Amino acid sequence: MRKVYLDHNATTPVSPIVLEAMLPYLKDIYGNPSSIHEFGRIARKAVEEARAEVASLINAKDAQEIVFTGSGTEADNFAIKGIAHALKNKGNHIITSCIEHHAVLNVCKFLEKEGTRVTYLPVDNNGIVDINELKKSITDKTILISIMLANNEVGTIEPIEEIASIAKEKGIILHTDAVQAAGKLPIDVQKIGVDLLSMSAHKIYGPKGIGALYIKKGIKITPLISGGHHERNRRAGTENVAGIAGFGKAAYLAEKELSRESPYLVGLRDYLHEGIKKKIQEIRLNGDPKKRLPNTLNISFKYLEGESIILNLDLEGVAVSTGSACTSGSLEPSHVLVAMGLDAVDAQGSVRFSLGHDNKKEDIDYVLEVLPPIIDRLRKMSPLYKEKK
Amino acid sequence: MTDQAHLYSEKVMEHFRNPRNVGEIKDPDGIGHVGNPVCGDIMELYIKVKDGVIVDAKFKTFGCGAAIATSSMVTELVKGKTIDEALKISNRAVAEALGGLPPVKMHCSVLAEEALKSAIEDYVKRKK
Known part of the structure; x- marks a missing residue:
């Protein structure tokens, strides 16, 4: 049949080219990227090359703005909880939409139990976020707007540039869940003016278990996972080198194709x-x-x-x-x-x-x-x- | 939440693929109508009764695989039963006859039992 x-x-299935790029890091190149000896240095090189490829996919200015995570869901958790925590003295209001993925919605619900106020914006019949409602919802306590770039169920693309200009004008941080959009739409974080952006490798012919959060330089964010000094103190845990190498290759191919x-x-x-x-x-x-x-x-x-x-x-x-x-x-x-x-x-x-x-x-x-x-x-x-x- | 939700038994899949007794009965002696689209299932069950025995049963169902399979199974179980016997068919019996249902789908068997009871109630009402 x-x-x-x-x-x-x-x-998505893992692309054969991606798999080839990953295999060495599951076999011979087993060093810890944090080690200073040669074994470690070779692994570090792979991680940094991949970081540059992922940065390039969304036209990030600096590869260091990319932090690898264990999934797109973790990237969403990191972005929202990380900003809520880092800016808790500034405000306690988050604006999101009714049609976000549960990786965003359930993080917001979790924060609501801890006292954060969340506005869930309505959408029109096509699934486009109501911009007027967004403008009306903003208060001086609003610290974060989180709106997905494209919806996973119906595919609707949100007017993220318009939202970004509103956020910028009001001095509010903007996060976008681009797990479905990255690699499928051209994304330029500098042009959009977004502060945080979530991605996942397995939606673009990469492996499962690896995601990334773009964090614009200068954005203060509290880590989700505490531990060692990995990812410039932003995400502890020994890097998933094979996964990262696979993500890098998948991002490269997605951009090229x-x-x-x-x-x-x-x-x-x-x-x-x-x-x-x-x-x-x-x-x-x-x-x-x-x-x-x-x-x-x-x-x-x-x-x-x-x-x-x-x-x-x-x-x-x-x-x-x-x-x-x-x-x-x-x-x-x-x-x-x-x-x-x-x-x-x-x-x-x-x-x-x-x-x-x-x-x-x-x-x-x-x-x-x-x-x-x-x-x-x-x-x-x-x-x-x-x-x- | 999803873990085992869509792992149906072979028997469920068999009834889903080849549901028995689909359709309506012309001049039924009882019609049961239960469920609503919000929870995702609507069942309509028709029975024909002769001398206190259910001689025929048919169904129409809007719903998931389990809803279709439980509808099919309950119509099978009920045929040839007296009204009293039919009233004793529990949702558990329907689920068991299907080799079990995933926990998240147990409500479908409840709906099948309710559809049957509703059809019998209708029959009793019509007789009066």
Whole structure:
């Protein structure tokens, strides 16, 4: 049976080139980058080269502005808790949005229990953050704004430059979760004017277990993990050298391929969307039709529940997901789709197709062949379909 | 939260792939309607009763894999049972017949039991 992987927003396969770049650090080059002897120095060189590649992907001014973490989630935790702590004498108010990843939302909820005040900004029907509400929410106690660059479920790209100029004008630190955006969109942290930016390697054909936080020079932040002097006292723990080397290579490849890959993915994704529109009635595109990640297509199939579609596609060898891999065990509809104003039925019936550079037109043709009968069969089983017929 | 959530037993997957008794019964003797879209499941259960015995059962379900499998299983379990016997079918019995359900999906078996009870209540009401 054909296998088609369309869940690249959950994770991506490690590129063979990335794997090659990692292997030496899992075998012969085992030194601790903090050691001053040759074994250590060789490992240090790999870490610093990778840091430069990751810095280059987002056009950071100085590679030292990149701090490696254990994941994108850790980078988000570090950014938000680190600023809340470092600026606790300045204020205790954070502004974020309703559609952030749980790596941001649950950090904010954690801080709320400790007395931080958090404003969760609403979004419009396409998932774009309400800028007027942002302006209205700012107080003299606001210390941090954290808005994602692009949403993981629907792919909507947020107006981060506009938000940055508001933050700058008010002297508020801006963090952006760019875990889904980095490597998929051109990012220039200097041009945007963002202070903190989270990334993850495994979304861009790198390994799992390695992320990074960009911290603009001059930003005071309290470390999340205390210990040795690693990462210039900002993140203790012996560096994951192989992971870092892999992240560096993945960042290099992503930057190099971006201008070619982006239109390819848009073409393939829109081909899938058109095909679905042609073959299946009563669907709804979730997310901004234009300002959207090149690889992401989120569709609600009316009268159906997402998991039943996903399981059926899985039986045909096609891997997709509902809202996000992290919420597939919960019963409530996606918080992102609910915030965008979808009713419960539409929100339950959403499926995310997230494409990657390994996908071919034939893969999409296969999906377009197996999907319509699944939808048809499930709708015949749905009590809601009968009511509307 | 997610850990075991989507690991279904073979029996669940078998009923999900080939659900039994899908559809509606024309002139049913009882209809059960439970659930709501917010929690992600809606079940409709139809029964046909002859001489106090459930001779046919069909369902329509909006929901996840477990919801479809429990709907299918409960219609299987109930056929040939007297009303009194059918009222004794618990959610646990439905789950057990399916080789167990992930903890996060146990509510689907509860819904199946409720759908059956609701259909029987409707039957009793109609008879009066």
